[in-house]
Amino acid sequence: MRHFTSVKQLGDLKEAFAKAEYVKENPFADQELGRNKTLLMLFFNSSLRTRLSTQKAAMNLGMNVIVLDVNQGAWKLETERGVIMDGDKPEHLLEAIPVMGCYCDIIGVRSFARFENKDDDYNEKILNEFIQYSGRPVFSMEAATRHPLQTFADMITIEEYRKKDRPKIVMTWAPHPKALPQAVPNSFAEGMNLMDCEFVITHPHGYELDPAFTGNARIEYDQDKAFEGADFIYAKNWAAYSGENYGKVLNMDRSWTVDSRKMALTDNAYFMHCLPVRRNMIVTDEVIESPQSIVIPEAANRVVSAQTIIKEILLSL
Ligand code: AN0
Ligand code: CP
Numbered sequence: 001m002r003h004f005t006s007v008k009q010l011g012d013l014k015e016a017f018a019k020a021e022y023v024k025e026n027p028f029a030d031q032e033l034g035r036n037k038t039l040l041m042l043f044f045n046s047s048l049r050t051r052l053s054t055q056k057a058a059m060n061l062g063m064n065v066i067v068l069d070v071n072q073g074a075w076k077l078e079t080e081r082g083v084i085m086d087g088d089k090p091e092h093l094l095e096a097i098p099v100m101g102c103y104c105d106i107i108g109v110r111s112f113a114r115f116e117n118k119d120d121d122y123n124e125k126i127l128n129e130f131i132q133y134s135g136r137p138v139f140s141m142e143a144a145t146r147h148p149l150q151t152f153a154d155m156i157t158i159e160e161y162r163k164k165d166r167p168k169i170v171m172t173w174a175p176h177p178k179a180l181p182q183a184v185p186n187s188f189a190e191g192m193n194l195m196d197c198e199f200v201i202t203h204p205h206g207y208e209l210d211p212a213f214t215g216n217a218r219i220e221y222d223q224d225k226a227f228e229g230a231d232f233i234y235a236k237n238w239a240a241y242s243g244e245n246y247g248k249v250l251n252m253d254r255s256w257t258v259d260s261r262k263m264a265l266t267d268n269a270y271f272m273h274c275l276p277v278r279r280n281m282i283v284t285d286e287v288i289e290s291p292q293s294i295v296i297p298e299a300a301n302r303v304v305s306a307q308t309i310i311k312e313i314l315l316s317l
Helices: 013-025 049-060 093-102 118-122 125-133 148-161 183-194 223-227 295-316
Strands: 038-043 064-069 106-110 138-140 168-173 198-202 218-220 232-236 270-272
Touching (some): 013 148, 038 049, 049 064, 049 148, 106 125, 106 295, 148 183, 148 295, 168 223, 183 198
Parallel strands (some): 038 106
16 A cells, blocks of 8 residues: 555455454554654644554554644645745745655645635645655545545444444534534545445435445434434534535534434444544533443544554555
């Protein structure tokens, strides 16, 4: 594996889960693999889990790690070609990318959807420029349309906790005051389409996701109905995708907040969320603190997913 941008690249899932399990049980077995190799982690957006878990994964593999917050200390970067650069941005991404490539062996990039131009977002303009111009293997630490390291961690977590061969997994929209990207729900949907499960997505009208990601999911607009008999509830907010409403918050309907009444409709489902989560908007205190909440082991598996992927990339160098 050279670049990693989507869980579709995991290949045979049984093998991918076996590799993840090996990494989880033997975190320091491959320290030689990363010796004298440098990972550059580049953040255009904030992060807690991705930053810490990916650095930890790289250190477990014996790598050196450089972290750069582009918006704190680096030059402001112009991203449009053809611009007369007489404004507040002293450097162009098209020089910055190959320069950064000179200082490392692998690059991880976090670059969220900007909601300025849907085509730029959905063509993964920034991530693809890194792939094209850095000369290095690149992996996504959440790009405009996908968050594959999160999704792989989610898949590993479901594999660990599932009690049935074919669990019912429900991804539910929940309210949030700010516009959030579709990367996590797109990517989760992509992952669930690869797993053996009954996959249902529930959201209010207007929050339909790109069908290229939702695939074979059943869309159910009645949240209570969707929750019936579920084994896993995966909550997430996202801004509208369709048409003129792209990137907009259409409502903050707190009747969609995941609470104990709704969880009681499930088959004692586990509660999942990628975090960070706004309590009592997305989920009540009671649900996230309940024994069925597996958000912490889910976050812990971010080290496992990152280490499994970085290891594959190191093996391909
Ligand atoms: C981001 C999002 O929804 O994509 C990151 C989640 C991992 N969340 C926020 O910005 C709050
Ligand atoms: N889940 C996740 O990616 O969290 P951060 O945004 O804190 O990295």
